[in-house]
Amino acid sequence: MSFDSVASFIAMGGHGLYVWSAYGLGLVVLLANLCAPYITRRRFFAIEGERARRGAVDADEVKS
Protein backbone atom coordinates (compact mmCIF):
# COMPACT_ATOMS: atom_id res chain seq x y z
CA MET A 1 0.00 0.00 0.00
CA SER A 2 1.43 3.32 -0.99
CA PHE A 3 -0.93 5.38 1.26
CA ASP A 4 -1.13 5.36 5.07
CA SER A 5 -4.81 6.42 5.34
CA VAL A 6 -8.05 6.44 3.34
CA ALA A 7 -8.01 10.24 3.46
CA SER A 8 -4.57 10.44 1.83
CA PHE A 9 -5.67 7.86 -0.75
CA ILE A 10 -8.62 10.07 -1.70
CA ALA A 11 -6.55 13.27 -1.61
CA MET A 12 -3.83 11.79 -3.88
CA GLY A 13 -1.37 14.38 -2.58
CA GLY A 14 -3.60 17.25 -3.74
CA HIS A 15 -4.15 15.73 -7.19
CA GLY A 16 -7.28 13.81 -6.17
CA LEU A 17 -9.62 15.69 -8.48
CA TYR A 18 -7.46 14.93 -11.52
CA VAL A 19 -6.78 11.29 -10.70
CA TRP A 20 -10.34 10.40 -9.70
CA SER A 21 -12.01 12.21 -12.57
CA ALA A 22 -9.72 10.42 -15.05
CA TYR A 23 -10.54 7.03 -13.52
CA GLY A 24 -14.25 7.89 -13.17
CA LEU A 25 -14.53 8.82 -16.85
CA GLY A 26 -12.53 5.73 -17.80
CA LEU A 27 -14.89 3.44 -15.89
CA VAL A 28 -17.97 5.12 -17.38
CA VAL A 29 -16.64 4.66 -20.94
CA LEU A 30 -15.63 1.03 -20.26
CA LEU A 31 -18.99 0.18 -18.66
CA ALA A 32 -20.90 1.76 -21.54
CA ASN A 33 -18.83 -0.28 -24.00
CA LEU A 34 -19.48 -3.43 -21.97
CA CYS A 35 -23.27 -2.95 -21.78
CA ALA A 36 -23.88 -1.80 -25.37
CA PRO A 37 -23.52 -5.18 -27.17
CA TYR A 38 -25.80 -6.95 -24.63
CA ILE A 39 -28.50 -4.30 -25.18
CA THR A 40 -28.17 -4.55 -28.99
CA ARG A 41 -28.39 -8.35 -28.84
CA ARG A 42 -31.41 -8.32 -26.57
CA ARG A 43 -33.21 -5.80 -28.76
CA PHE A 44 -32.49 -7.84 -31.89
CA PHE A 45 -33.99 -11.01 -30.43
CA ALA A 46 -36.97 -9.11 -29.01
CA ILE A 47 -37.82 -7.55 -32.38
CA GLU A 48 -37.07 -10.61 -34.52
CA GLY A 49 -38.76 -12.95 -32.04
CA GLU A 50 -41.90 -10.83 -32.14
CA ARG A 51 -41.81 -10.84 -35.93
CA ALA A 52 -41.31 -14.62 -36.04
CA ARG A 53 -44.23 -15.12 -33.65
CA ARG A 54 -46.50 -12.87 -35.67
CA GLY A 55 -45.39 -14.63 -38.85
CA ALA A 56 -46.35 -17.97 -37.29
CA VAL A 57 -49.77 -16.59 -36.28
CA ASP A 58 -50.33 -15.23 -39.79
CA ALA A 59 -49.45 -18.62 -41.26
CA ASP A 60 -51.98 -20.30 -38.93
CA GLU A 61 -54.69 -17.86 -39.99
CA VAL A 62 -53.96 -18.56 -43.65
CA LYS A 63 -54.28 -22.30 -42.98
CA SER A 64 -57.64 -22.07 -41.14
Place this chain on the structure above:
Amino acid sequence: MSSAMNVLKSWWHRLGSPRSFYGIAGRLAPWFLGVGVLGIVVGFAWGLAFAPQDYLQGNSFRIIYVHVPTAILAQSVYMMVGAAGLVLLVWRMKLADMFMVAVVPFGMSMTALALITGAIWGKPTWGTWWVWDARTTSMLVLLFLYFGLMALRQAIPREETAGRACALLAVVGTINIPIIKYSVDWWLTLHQPSTFKLTEAPSMPPEMYLPLLVSVLGFYALFGGLAFMRTANVILERERATQWVQATVRQHVQ
Protein backbone atom coordinates in the same frame (compact mmCIF):
# COMPACT_ATOMS: atom_id res chain seq x y z
CA MET B 1 1.94 -30.85 -47.33
CA SER B 2 -1.09 -30.35 -49.53
CA SER B 3 -3.32 -31.80 -46.82
CA ALA B 4 -1.93 -29.26 -44.36
CA MET B 5 -2.71 -26.54 -46.88
CA ASN B 6 -6.24 -27.90 -47.19
CA VAL B 7 -6.73 -27.85 -43.43
CA LEU B 8 -5.50 -24.26 -43.35
CA LYS B 9 -7.74 -23.33 -46.25
CA SER B 10 -10.86 -24.86 -44.75
CA TRP B 11 -10.06 -23.21 -41.43
CA TRP B 12 -9.72 -19.82 -43.15
CA HIS B 13 -12.93 -20.47 -45.02
CA ARG B 14 -14.77 -21.38 -41.83
CA LEU B 15 -13.49 -18.30 -40.03
CA GLY B 16 -14.54 -16.16 -42.98
CA SER B 17 -18.07 -17.52 -43.00
CA PRO B 18 -20.33 -15.32 -40.85
CA ARG B 19 -22.33 -18.31 -39.64
CA SER B 20 -19.40 -20.27 -38.21
CA PHE B 21 -17.78 -17.07 -36.92
CA TYR B 22 -21.02 -16.39 -35.02
CA GLY B 23 -20.64 -19.74 -33.25
CA ILE B 24 -16.95 -19.24 -32.47
CA ALA B 25 -17.56 -15.68 -31.22
CA GLY B 26 -20.32 -16.80 -28.87
CA ARG B 27 -18.07 -19.39 -27.27
CA LEU B 28 -14.96 -17.18 -26.95
CA ALA B 29 -16.50 -13.81 -25.96
CA PRO B 30 -17.22 -14.62 -22.27
CA TRP B 31 -13.63 -15.76 -21.68
CA PHE B 32 -12.13 -12.65 -23.23
CA LEU B 33 -14.54 -10.37 -21.36
CA GLY B 34 -13.81 -12.15 -18.06
CA VAL B 35 -10.04 -11.88 -18.46
CA GLY B 36 -10.45 -8.27 -19.62
CA VAL B 37 -12.52 -7.13 -16.66
CA LEU B 38 -10.21 -8.94 -14.24
CA GLY B 39 -7.10 -7.41 -15.82
CA ILE B 40 -8.51 -3.90 -15.75
CA VAL B 41 -9.76 -4.17 -12.15
CA VAL B 42 -6.40 -5.57 -10.96
CA GLY B 43 -4.39 -3.09 -13.06
CA PHE B 44 -6.40 -0.08 -11.85
CA ALA B 45 -6.39 -1.10 -8.16
CA TRP B 46 -2.68 -1.93 -8.26
CA GLY B 47 -1.84 1.32 -10.01
CA LEU B 48 -4.05 3.48 -7.81
CA ALA B 49 -3.21 2.09 -4.38
CA PHE B 50 -0.02 0.05 -4.51
CA ALA B 51 2.35 1.47 -7.14
CA PRO B 52 4.82 3.98 -5.65
CA GLN B 53 4.29 7.64 -6.47
CA ASP B 54 6.44 9.34 -9.05
CA TYR B 55 9.29 11.40 -7.61
CA LEU B 56 8.49 14.31 -9.94
CA GLN B 57 4.76 14.10 -10.69
CA GLY B 58 3.57 12.70 -7.36
CA ASN B 59 0.22 10.94 -7.52
CA SER B 60 -1.09 12.53 -10.72
CA PHE B 61 1.21 10.03 -12.46
CA ARG B 62 -1.34 7.30 -11.59
CA ILE B 63 -3.47 8.55 -14.49
CA ILE B 64 -1.00 6.58 -16.63
CA TYR B 65 -2.87 3.32 -15.84
CA VAL B 66 -6.01 4.60 -17.63
CA HIS B 67 -4.41 6.91 -20.17
CA VAL B 68 -1.74 4.65 -21.71
CA PRO B 69 -3.87 1.48 -22.22
CA THR B 70 -6.62 3.65 -23.71
CA ALA B 71 -4.22 5.39 -26.09
CA ILE B 72 -2.61 2.06 -27.11
CA LEU B 73 -6.03 0.54 -27.86
CA ALA B 74 -7.11 3.63 -29.83
CA GLN B 75 -4.18 3.06 -32.20
CA SER B 76 -4.21 -0.78 -32.29
CA VAL B 77 -7.92 -0.87 -33.06
CA TYR B 78 -7.34 1.57 -35.91
CA MET B 79 -4.58 -0.67 -37.30
CA MET B 80 -6.96 -3.63 -37.15
CA VAL B 81 -9.66 -1.61 -38.91
CA GLY B 82 -7.09 -0.70 -41.59
CA ALA B 83 -6.08 -4.36 -41.96
CA ALA B 84 -9.75 -5.40 -42.22
CA GLY B 85 -10.22 -2.67 -44.84
CA LEU B 86 -7.35 -4.11 -46.88
CA VAL B 87 -8.82 -7.62 -46.61
CA LEU B 88 -12.19 -6.28 -47.77
CA LEU B 89 -10.68 -4.43 -50.74
CA VAL B 90 -8.47 -7.35 -51.86
CA TRP B 91 -10.56 -10.45 -51.06
CA ARG B 92 -14.03 -8.90 -50.64
CA MET B 93 -14.51 -10.84 -47.43
CA LYS B 94 -17.91 -9.90 -45.94
CA LEU B 95 -16.75 -10.64 -42.41
CA ALA B 96 -13.98 -7.99 -42.68
CA ASP B 97 -16.62 -5.33 -43.31
CA MET B 98 -18.72 -6.59 -40.40
CA PHE B 99 -15.66 -6.38 -38.14
CA MET B 100 -15.03 -2.78 -39.22
CA VAL B 101 -18.61 -1.76 -38.47
CA ALA B 102 -18.41 -3.53 -35.12
CA VAL B 103 -15.19 -2.07 -33.70
CA VAL B 104 -15.07 1.53 -34.99
CA PRO B 105 -17.29 2.89 -32.16
CA PHE B 106 -15.05 1.24 -29.55
CA GLY B 107 -11.92 2.70 -31.18
CA MET B 108 -13.51 6.12 -31.27
CA SER B 109 -14.45 5.96 -27.58
CA MET B 110 -10.88 4.95 -26.71
CA THR B 111 -9.44 7.86 -28.71
CA ALA B 112 -11.77 10.35 -27.02
CA LEU B 113 -10.93 8.90 -23.61
CA ALA B 114 -7.19 9.06 -24.34
CA LEU B 115 -7.50 12.74 -25.29
CA ILE B 116 -9.59 13.60 -22.23
CA THR B 117 -7.49 11.68 -19.69
CA GLY B 118 -4.42 13.20 -21.36
CA ALA B 119 -5.83 16.68 -20.82
CA ILE B 120 -6.64 15.87 -17.19
CA TRP B 121 -3.08 14.60 -16.71
CA GLY B 122 -1.63 17.58 -18.57
CA LYS B 123 -3.14 20.21 -16.28
CA PRO B 124 -1.22 19.35 -13.07
CA THR B 125 1.87 18.14 -15.00
CA TRP B 126 2.39 20.63 -17.83
CA GLY B 127 0.23 23.42 -16.39
CA THR B 128 -2.13 23.31 -19.37
CA TRP B 129 -5.05 21.16 -20.57
CA TRP B 130 -4.00 21.18 -24.18
CA VAL B 131 -0.99 21.89 -26.40
CA TRP B 132 -1.03 21.85 -30.20
CA ASP B 133 2.00 19.61 -30.44
CA ALA B 134 2.56 16.59 -32.68
CA ARG B 135 1.33 13.89 -30.30
CA THR B 136 -1.93 15.53 -29.22
CA THR B 137 -2.71 16.88 -32.69
CA SER B 138 -2.15 13.53 -34.40
CA MET B 139 -4.38 11.85 -31.79
CA LEU B 140 -7.06 14.45 -32.57
CA VAL B 141 -6.67 13.53 -36.26
CA LEU B 142 -7.24 9.89 -35.24
CA LEU B 143 -10.49 10.90 -33.54
CA PHE B 144 -11.60 12.65 -36.75
CA LEU B 145 -10.67 9.56 -38.79
CA TYR B 146 -12.88 7.38 -36.60
CA PHE B 147 -15.61 9.97 -36.82
CA GLY B 148 -15.19 10.09 -40.60
CA LEU B 149 -15.54 6.28 -40.81
CA MET B 150 -18.83 6.42 -38.90
CA ALA B 151 -20.16 9.39 -40.87
CA LEU B 152 -19.19 7.85 -44.24
CA ARG B 153 -21.00 4.63 -43.29
CA GLN B 154 -24.14 6.61 -42.46
CA ALA B 155 -23.93 8.73 -45.58
CA ILE B 156 -23.87 5.90 -48.15
CA PRO B 157 -27.08 3.87 -48.20
CA ARG B 158 -25.76 0.95 -50.28
CA GLU B 159 -24.03 -1.45 -47.91
CA GLU B 160 -21.38 -2.69 -50.35
CA THR B 161 -20.41 0.79 -51.59
CA ALA B 162 -20.30 2.10 -48.00
CA GLY B 163 -18.06 -0.81 -47.00
CA ARG B 164 -15.58 -0.20 -49.80
CA ALA B 165 -15.48 3.57 -49.21
CA CYS B 166 -14.86 3.04 -45.49
CA ALA B 167 -12.20 0.41 -46.24
CA LEU B 168 -10.36 2.89 -48.48
CA LEU B 169 -10.51 5.64 -45.86
CA ALA B 170 -9.39 3.19 -43.17
CA VAL B 171 -6.38 2.02 -45.20
CA VAL B 172 -5.28 5.55 -46.18
CA GLY B 173 -5.74 6.71 -42.58
CA THR B 174 -3.22 4.18 -41.23
CA ILE B 175 -0.53 6.69 -42.33
CA ASN B 176 -1.46 8.61 -39.19
CA ILE B 177 -0.48 5.75 -36.87
CA PRO B 178 3.34 5.91 -37.29
CA ILE B 179 3.03 9.70 -37.04
CA ILE B 180 1.37 9.31 -33.61
CA LYS B 181 3.89 6.68 -32.56
CA TYR B 182 7.05 8.57 -33.49
CA SER B 183 5.73 12.10 -32.84
CA VAL B 184 7.38 12.16 -29.42
CA ASP B 185 10.76 11.26 -30.95
CA TRP B 186 10.63 13.38 -34.11
CA TRP B 187 9.37 16.69 -32.73
CA LEU B 188 10.02 18.70 -29.60
CA THR B 189 7.09 18.12 -27.32
CA LEU B 190 5.83 18.30 -23.76
CA HIS B 191 4.61 14.72 -24.04
CA GLN B 192 6.83 12.15 -22.35
CA PRO B 193 8.29 9.35 -24.51
CA SER B 194 6.74 5.86 -24.62
CA THR B 195 6.91 3.71 -21.50
CA PHE B 196 7.07 0.45 -23.42
CA LYS B 197 9.45 -0.04 -26.32
CA LEU B 198 10.12 -3.26 -28.17
CA THR B 199 13.86 -2.78 -28.24
CA GLU B 200 14.56 -1.48 -24.75
CA ALA B 201 13.71 -2.25 -21.15
CA PRO B 202 11.04 0.08 -19.69
CA SER B 203 12.38 3.30 -18.15
CA MET B 204 10.31 2.64 -15.03
CA PRO B 205 10.85 0.23 -12.15
CA PRO B 206 8.78 -3.01 -12.24
CA GLU B 207 6.48 -1.92 -9.41
CA MET B 208 5.37 0.91 -11.70
CA TYR B 209 5.24 -0.82 -15.08
CA LEU B 210 3.81 -4.21 -14.05
CA PRO B 211 0.39 -2.77 -13.15
CA LEU B 212 0.50 -0.89 -16.45
CA LEU B 213 1.23 -4.12 -18.32
CA VAL B 214 -1.68 -5.89 -16.56
CA SER B 215 -3.99 -2.99 -17.40
CA VAL B 216 -2.92 -2.95 -21.08
CA LEU B 217 -3.46 -6.72 -21.40
CA GLY B 218 -6.86 -6.34 -19.70
CA PHE B 219 -7.87 -3.66 -22.22
CA TYR B 220 -6.79 -5.92 -25.13
CA ALA B 221 -8.77 -8.87 -23.75
CA LEU B 222 -11.82 -6.68 -23.16
CA PHE B 223 -11.55 -5.40 -26.72
CA GLY B 224 -11.34 -8.99 -28.00
CA GLY B 225 -14.51 -9.97 -26.15
CA LEU B 226 -16.36 -6.84 -27.26
CA ALA B 227 -15.20 -7.31 -30.86
CA PHE B 228 -16.56 -10.89 -30.85
CA MET B 229 -19.90 -9.77 -29.38
CA ARG B 230 -20.35 -6.74 -31.60
CA THR B 231 -19.33 -8.58 -34.77
CA ALA B 232 -21.83 -11.33 -33.84
CA ASN B 233 -24.52 -8.63 -33.51
CA VAL B 234 -23.69 -7.21 -36.95
CA ILE B 235 -23.85 -10.75 -38.39
CA LEU B 236 -27.34 -11.29 -36.91
CA GLU B 237 -28.52 -7.95 -38.26
CA ARG B 238 -27.19 -8.45 -41.77
CA GLU B 239 -28.07 -12.13 -42.11
CA ARG B 240 -31.48 -11.79 -40.45
CA ALA B 241 -33.27 -13.16 -43.52
CA THR B 242 -31.24 -16.39 -43.60
CA GLN B 243 -32.62 -19.67 -42.30
CA TRP B 244 -29.95 -20.14 -39.65
CA VAL B 245 -30.57 -16.72 -38.07
CA GLN B 246 -34.31 -17.34 -38.09
CA ALA B 247 -33.68 -20.72 -36.46
CA THR B 248 -31.50 -19.00 -33.81
CA VAL B 249 -34.30 -16.47 -33.21
CA ARG B 250 -36.85 -19.27 -32.74
CA GLN B 251 -34.52 -20.95 -30.24
CA HIS B 252 -34.32 -17.69 -28.27
CA VAL B 253 -38.07 -17.13 -28.23
CA GLN B 254 -38.83 -20.58 -26.80
